[in-house]
Amino acid sequence: MKATEHKPGRIFQVQFEPGDDFFKELNRFVREKNIRAGSVFLLGAFTKIDVISGFKSMTGYDVDRRSFGDWRELVALGNISWPDKPPAALGEGVEWSGPQPYVHIHMALSGGPGKNEEVLVGHLSGGILKGGMVVQIFEHI
Template sequence: MEYSEGRLGRVFVIRLEDGEDLISSLDRFLAEKEVASGTILFLGALRRGRLIAGPREPTIPPTSPFVEDLEGGWETFGVATIYPGGGGEPRVHIHASVGRSDKVLTGCLRERADTYLVVEAVVFEILGLGARRLLDERSGLCLPVLEERF
């Protein structure tokens, strides 16, 4: 287990409008506000998007993911972590649950997630955190690497 300790910095409340891409909008906002580390909570609805709902087999590295393309109005809520990448830019990892009628999915939002009506997000900045999101050779994924800090 690794850990790092930080302190709460700024808190932002964001409203994304119909048609805005949740992923690219958050990426732009975090870069503009220079938020290096933190977490995001969000809720609302998505018109379309792509969700990775786990691998077909639990192997390392993971292969053959279940890819779900979302179309229509899907209710959603989720959480994301923010850590700097290798070049210092904020890197966001988003997991969400989505539902429409009697179908419910949970997974990692990737590539695009277009807002339907509205998505409300709260960004909590964490200061003094010793964290980076770096490529892990074993898994082939960009994972958080934490260092102990006080």
Template structure:
């Protein structure tokens, strides 16, 4: 286990509009505001999303299993934002539903807003962490520097 203790910094409230991209919007604000570490909460609607619902294959590298969510539908989610060597990267898991259909997972294949998406970012100060490439899994994983 790796962990570090920080404290709450700024709180960013966002409203995303119809058609805006979840990842582009949050990562853009995190970059503009230099939020290096934060908790992210979303509520509102998705027009569509391409969601990872688990691994299609685990070895030798993880291959994601994508499922398309076709809205419009309701969504809620929780995630984090940490930087890699290119900038801020959002990692979020959502539950999106329309009628009897529900898709739960990571919409990293893209997600566009239906009507409105309310986003709250709570900055975490005092934690030194980043997303680093893990050769064993083939994905970028969170690494926390202890004792910072």
């Protein structure tokens, strides 16, 4: 096991609006505030959402991508980093140009209207917000 000690930095509560492109706005905010490392917690709902629900095999980076166009609620947490190359969680074929913000989010997503007993877990990879969403960001320094 390895451990790295971090000190708490700034804490942000970010309110997103209906119709916002989640990652576009979040990455803009991370760049604007120069958040180099942090933890992210979010609750909200999407009208359109893209997820990566896992790897198709135990080797390589071939991932299972899914998109949904119905109303879905989610609870999620993740981290912020600035990697030099695309993380494996993004799958193969992702263009990447040097260090840039990467918000890695693990989520539990509702099954959609009429499917309340279903839950999908995986990585959040994109989405358009249905209603307001509150995101808390805890910077690590």
